[in-house]
């Protein structure tokens with residue numbers, strides 16, 4: 001995985017880019033949470049479940065079906081998220097699915113079981129520039145620093161550019177439209 005908190009940057013960046021009229025701060029917070037949620041499966045190591053098992057790390061919780069289940073739950077609790085059911089569904093589906101797709105870009109471990117339960121195959125993207133994060137204590141090491149640097153380069157920096165640039169373009173056009181509509 002990229003570091004778990006790095007996953008949360010994707011919904012944050014897309015939320016900032018789209019603006020609060022499209023994605024409220026509450027939805028962004030929910031999106032950040034579900035983008036990290038698939039990695040709660042690392043508890044499998046403590047339970048003695050093997051990495052390659054369908055319920056091991058990067059298994060079932062890293063599938064499109066899991067993203068769909070989270071999205072359906074989100075649609076159910078949409079009133080609490082103060083949004084429409086459709087918006088909650090698509091936003092949370094995107095945020096949850098962003099996790100395994102980002103993991104597929106990492107250069108180590110096993111791939112992600114995107115097509116579980118139909119297939120237990122673990123997938124990787126053809127291009128994998130992100131250094132995989134060591135699990136647990138190994139994070140506080142020279143390799144941990146290399147991972148952070150790799151994530152800065154390939155996730156944090158692109159997310160920041162996307163969010164700020166897109167938000168600036170949106171503001172430019174929306175504000176211009178509002179300005180033109182003034183009597």
Ligand SMILES: [Zn+2]
Nearest residue numbers: 001038039103
């Ligand atoms: Zn993961």
